Amino acid sequence: MRTHFCGLVDESLIGQTVTLCGWADVARDLGGVVFIDLRDHEGIVQVVAEPTDEGNAQVMAAAAQVGYEDCLRITGTVRARHSVNDRIRTGRVEVVATKIELLNKAEPLPFHAHENAGEDIRLKYRYLDLRRPEMQKMMRTRIKLVQSLRRYLDERGFQDIETPILTKATPEGARDFLVPARMHPGEFYALPQSPQLFKQILMMAGFDRYYQIARCFRDEALRADRQLEFTQLDMEFAWVTERDVQDMVEEMIRVVFREVIGVELDAQFPRMTFEEAMRRYGSDKPDLRIPLEFTDIAELVKHCEFKVFTDWANAEDGRVIALRVPNAATLSRKQIDDYGAYAAKFGAKGLAWMKVEDAAKGREGVSSPIAKFLDDATLAAILEATGAQGGDAIFFGAATYKSASDFMGALRIKLGRDLGLVEGGWKPLWVTDFPMFEWDEEEGRFVALHHPFTAPAVDTIEGLRTNAKSAVSRAYDMVLNGNEIGGGSIRIHRPQMQSAVFELLGIGAEEAEGKFGFLLDALKYGAPPHGGIAFGIDRIAALMAGTESIRDVIPFPKTTTAQCLMTGAPSPIPDAQLAEVHVSVRPKPAKA
Known part of the structure; x- marks a missing residue:
């Protein structure tokens, strides 16, 4: 034509x-x-x-x-x-x-391509939204990204292998999407949250280097960087250590950014342990473009008169943090209160603060509601430890180590963005040495921080059992500008260690056999050391396209209420069709 x-x-x-x-x-x-x-x-x-x-x-x-x-x-x-x-x-x-x-002939359109239409109407008429040049540009960035990744991997001997979409439900992750099995009444498939176990078995089967642009599904709450269905570059390597995987994929990401958007990333990405990232930034995916870091002051305030500080400074799992923000003393009381309300969304019970007019004057040079609870020596020590200068503001957080890190980490990002402290450019890094387990208070057991197939750094089962609470895993994440774009680990390749990890996670032998028996069997027959990583295609494409929402780089995304406005999904299914798959639907509970 x-x-x-x-x-x-x-x-x-x-x-x-x-x-x-x-x-x-x-x-x-x-x-x-x-x-x-x-x-x-x-x-x-x-x-x-x-x-x-x-x-x-x-x-x-x-x-x-x-x-x-x-x-x-x-x-x-x-x-x-x-x-x-x-x-x-x-x-x-x-x-x-x-x-x-x-x-x-086009009928009058529900919105004009050059107007700033609301997201709901854009998603309802997505075919019109996708015609817009800015949307075409973002989608083509995504297409070029996938093409570049495939080209890089194909040229280096990786094998593109598809794994099943209908698979087995597994614990230790987000909620599964379940699919009734018509030919097996009362039984269900699950849509894969990732191809994790299949790619490990491919390594045991001798394929050595695998990749797949995989569709994955997780029934969880949606937000700007999360969808019910998403796309990841899934990779696995046999006969490797952590550094083997990291060096290969780091070079891949450098090449892809150069080819797709003409960006040169660092020649070598810095590395930071999980412990250091939490200590300095309160996040396991720190945005290094924001030049703000925490100062731990628990030792300085253990004996002060401010009870919030002393309680947490003396608690076994407590933390007291100071965050100095340059030139922030001009913030109004209302602005500071707003930051307190923001921190409360992430678990803060309150937000103490201090404005510094002249650090050299000590008490006379600061303004703060908590200054009266601090003696001159303590106050001077805080100013010295934080490096506070005239015109700065200091924000304080006190709580459990995890909670204080979480809400102060979120506050750090908020302040950095609001005050124009975010530096330009690209700041990649590796975060390594993650904890093996987290303790779940509600369930009263350990849960895997990454997944239950991640290898521990300790090589003996007894060493893992003895130090489970502090055990470190062989996991690693690639972070870019405050976004986790890839996560992986060296996997467990011995059946005895895998069974021990299941046991520590509260997965008994019978349950493990029922849900993971095929994996435990495969590990018995000479499984090689192996590891891998998965990259979020949607997140990387969004970063490359300069948008904060992955919905902008997904052709047909769901809304934050998990709906497709264009097709009207999800929707009711006729009773006759439900009967074919041996499913009945309970009526919705009446509203109170």
């Missing part, structure tokens, strides 16, 4: 006849001459319909009827433009129409 794409018409085609297909982005009638901006996925070109010596009546009549988003096919001759438009790739040429065909 066409000879060229709209956005690729250039000066090399001057004098030639072209046939183009696309949508009318803009149509302007300027007193007998009609200009149409014709758009396709490659861009926009200006089409001119003008009278000729022969009259050109058919073309002029057709041009006069063109409306916004009409679907057109236009044939014409390329010529140089009188007024150059350097903002578009085709801005030095235009197409003089000799034939205009209306392929499909």
Whole structure:
């Protein structure tokens, strides 16, 4: 139907006849001459319909009827433009129409592509939203990302292998999406949260280097960086250590960023342990573009008169943090109260603060509701430890180590963004040496911080059992600008160690056999040391595209209420269809 794409018409085609297909982005009638901006996925070109010596009546009549988003096919001759438009790739040429065909008339649209429409209406009419040049650009960034990843891995001997979508429900993760098995009444498949166990078994089967652009599913709450279904680059390597995996994929990410968006990342990504990341930034995915760090002051306030500080400074699992923010003494009391309310969303019971006018004056140089509870020596020690200068503000957090780290970590990000402290550029790093387990107070047992197939750093079962609370795993995450873009680990490759980890997680032998018997069997037959990593395609694409929401780089995303507004999913299923899969639906509980 066409000879060229709209956005690729250039000066090399001057004098030639072209046939183009696309949508009318803009149509302007300027007193007998009609200009149409014709758009396709490659861009926009200006089409001119003008009278000729022969009259050109058919073309002029057709041009006069063109409306916004009409679907057109236009044939014409390329010529140089009188007024150059350097903002578009085709801005030095235009197409003089000799034939205009209306392929499909567009009814009045629910929103204009150039207006700032709300997300709900954009998602309901996603096919219109995706026509917009900015959305086309973001989607093409994602496409280039996947192409670059595949090219890199294919050239290095990785094998693209598909793993099952209908699989077995497993514990120790988010909620599974369940699929009733029609041929096995009362039994269910689960959609995979990741291809984890299958890729490990592929290593045991001798495939050595595996990858897959995998669709994964987790029935969990949605937010800007999380969807019910998502795409990850899944990878696994046999006969490797942590550094083998990290060095390979680090180079891959450097190459991909260079190819897709022309960005040169660090020649070698820095490495930071989980313990250091939490101590300095209160996060296991710290944004290093924000130059704010914590100062632990528990030793300085153990005997002060401020009970909140002394209680947590003397508690076994307590933490007292000071966060110095340069030039923040100008914050109003209302602004500070707002930051306190923000920290409360992440678990803070309160937010103490101090404004520093002149650090050299000690008590006379600070303003703070808690200063009266601190003696001169303690106050001076806090100012010295934090490096406070005149004009700074200091925020304090006191709670359990985890809680204080969480809400002060969130506050650090908020302050950094609000006060314009986020530096430009890209700051990647590796976070390593994660805890093996977390203690779940509600369930009264350990849970895996990553997943239950991650190898512990200690090589003996007895060593793991003895020090389970402080055990470190062989897990690692790649972080970029405060976003975890990839996570992986060296896996357990001995059945005895895997059984011991299940036991520590409260998964008894019978349950382990029922849910993971195939894995335990596979580990018995010479399973090699192996490890891997998975990268979030959606998150990386969003970073590359410069958007904060992964919904902008997913063609058909769900809303935060887990709905597809375009198709109306999820929706009720007829009773007859439910009966085929031996499922009945309980009525919704009546509202109180």
